[in-house]
Amino acid sequence: MWVASNEGTDAAPCAFCARPTKAAPEGVCFCHRCQEVWVPPGFVVPNPPPAVSGLLPAPAATRCGNCGAPIEPDEMGRCRYCRAQVAAPQPIVVEIDSGARSGSGDRLLDGLVGLLTDPLR
Numbered sequence: 001m002w003v004a005s006n007e008g009t010d011a012a013p014c015a016f017c018a019r020p021t022k023a024a025p026e027g028v029c030f031c032h033r034c035q036e037v038w039v040p041p042g043f044v045v046p047n048p049p050p051a052v053s054g055l056l057p058a059p060a061a062t063r064c065g066n067c068g069a070p071i072e073p074d075e076m077g078r079c080r081y082c083r084a085q086v087a088a089p090q091p092i093v094v095e096i097d098s099g100a101r102s103g104s105g106d107r108l109l110d111g112l113v114g115l116l117t118d119p120l121r
Contacts, residue, residue, distance in 0.1 A: 005024040005030040006032075008024050010022065014033070017033050017117070021036075027043065028040065067079060067084065069082070073087040
């Protein structure tokens, strides 16, 4: 789908960089600059990969590999005690209703996007 979106039509602007996303035939939109993917409500994966039998997932760690504390990551996936990265950060999900945007709301949305994407000083 990522490759197919290269030839797709321009779609709604990316919530992070404001550049046009590319629409794949299934309605999924991709921002090639930010590598973000927007999936429409009710989307079903067209051809799910077959299950791989005989492979077990690696056991989840129960202790921080840096300080030995119990794994209780914060929202950024860091150990609450020593701040070592122990898990993937929680993804930021942004849902934009393209019909709800109006002139004055654009500035608010741009400000929110800037807040999320600009580094903290």
